[in-house]
Amino acid sequence: MSSFIPLSVPDLSGNEAASVAACVRDTWVSSAGPAVTAFESRVAALCGRSHGVATSSGTTALHLALIVAGVGPGDHVIIPDWTFAATANAVIHAGAIPYFVDITSESWTIDAGSVEQALAQFRGGRIAAIVTVHALGHPAHMERLTAVGTRFGVPVIEDAAGAIGARYHNHPVGGIGDAAIFSFNGNKVLTAGGGGMMVTDNEAWAARARSLSTQARDGVRYRYREAGFNCRMPNINAALGLSQFDHLDDMLKAKRRIADTYDDALRDRADLQSMPRCPWAQSNNWLYSVLCASRDDADGLVNCLQGDGIEARVFWETLSDQTPYSAFPRSLTGVAAAISGRVVSLPSSSSLGEADQSRVLAALAQWRGNPVMRFQ
Numbered sequence: 388m389s390s391f392i393p394l395s396v397p398d399l400s401g402n403e404a405a406s407v408a409a410c411v412r413d414t415w416v417s418s419a420g421p422a423v424t425a426f427e428s429r430v431a432a433l434c435g436r437s438h439g440v441a442t443s444s445g446t447t448a449l450h451l452a453l454i455v456a457g458v459g460p461g462d463h464v465i466i467p468d469w470t471f472a473a474t475a476n477a478v479i480h481a482g483a484i485p486y487f488v489d490i491t492s493e494s495w496t497i498d499a500g501s502v503e504q505a506l507a508q509f510r511g512g513r514i515a516a517i518v519t520v521h522a523l524g525h526p527a528h529m530e531r532l533t534a535v536g537t538r539f540g541v542p543v544i545e546d547a548a549g550a551i552g553a554r555y556h557n558h559p560v561g562g563i564g565d566a567a568i569f570s571f572n573g574n575k576v577l578t579a580g581g582g583g584m585m586v587t588d589n590e591a592w593a594a595r596a597r598s599l600s601t602q603a604r605d606g607v608r609y610r611y612r613e614a615g616f617n618c619r620m621p622n623i624n625a626a627l628g629l630s631q632f633d634h635l636d637d638m639l640k641a642k643r644r645i646a647d648t649y650d651d652a653l654r655d656r657a658d659l660q661s662m663p664r665c666p667w668a669q670s671n672n673w674l675y676s677v678l679c680a681s682r683d684d685a686d687g688l689v690n691c692l693q694g695d696g697i698e699a700r701v702f703w704e705t706l707s708d709q710t711p712y713s714a715f716p717r718s719l720t721g722v723a724a725a726i727s728g729r730v731v732s733l734p735s736s737s738s739l740g741e742a743d744q745s746r747v748l749a750a751l752a753q754w755r756g757n758p759v760m761r762f763q
């Protein structure tokens with residue numbers, strides 16, 4: 388019987404086990420230890436930033452980024468409707484209100500034109516930040532977004548949770564907006580077991596975020612600058628993340644090879660449309676995904692692959708129509724709604740071997756859906 392092919396598992400084939408064992412041996416398993424600052428420097432350098440602040444998750448990194456960017460209670464924050472819940476939740480945790488805008492059909496990332504329109508026309512309060520998401524590891528159109536942000540004096544924060552290593556016009560993502568965040572959860576290209584990071588060139592923002600992540604405690608005394616959080620990354624996670632850097636380039640190359648192989652195999656299919664590849668984007672191919680003609684087809688494809696021992700998953704659904712977010716303001720063109728529930732992610736682990744990918748391709752070849760209806 389053939390083995391199960393997972394959607395996305397971490398590649399821990401380098402020095403990870405030894406690095407974690409060294410933390411245990413040296414008792415550097417918790418909030419103190421040398422790996423956290425080293426990991427911050429590595430990630431910041433990767434995207435050309437001066438500062439990195441390592442946190443317990445991508446969600447907490449985004450929460451801190453919003454606070455230090457000046458987002459406060461009652462403010463609005465523009466986010467794309469097609470994203471993971473964490474993007475909206477971090478806004479809500481900061482006391483602010485998500486303002487949903489749509490994505491473009493070419494990139495599946497936030498529509499800078501809609502952002503501009505929202506900033507020009509919204510009369511319901513202050514819009515304090517724009518969060519752009521590099522969906523599936525494919526960069527958003529940052530040039531247009533940062534121009535809009537600058538014009539309206541609103542900071543742009545990159546939610547690059549799953550996009551480490553991706554490039555926009557050859558600039559690393561995370562190094563373009565006023566600040567950016569990454570996630571190092573186990574399903575990301577580079578994992579720390581769990582964790583996140585805010586990166587920025589703004590020294591004051593970085594200092595405040597670092598302080599907020601450790602209860603805003605002033606030195607070793609029990610004195611506090613403000614009401615903070617406890618969301619600093621533990622050393623043991625940072626050590627794991629650091630050791631992943633030794634083979635990050637190889638993992639990115641493997642992801643590209645896997646994505647190219649899927650692209651080639653699916654090129655002539657009328658029933659599956661491959662994920663976007665815009666001219667400005669060098670995706671990190673975090674999760675290779677395809678658009679099906681309908682939600683039923685997407686469910687059918689997932690079930691069919693499951694029957695062959697292959698894990699696939701229906702990707703993000705729009706947030707604005709889901710109960711926790713349904714009351715928030717929005718300005719939507721219908722693109723996100725049109726793809727919601729129709730995108731299926733295929734096995735994309737960087738350790739996915741050629742034989743296993745051939746099995747996925749054979750299962751895909753057996754399955755037929757309806758021809759993909761283009762975007763409304």
Ligand SMILES: Cc1ncc(COP(=O)(O)O)c(C=O)c1O
Binds near residue numbers: 446
């Ligand atoms: C777009 C986006 N933002 C934020 C997050 C949150 O990251 P974490 O799971 O590390 O909190 C994720 C996680 O996948 C994500 O996809």
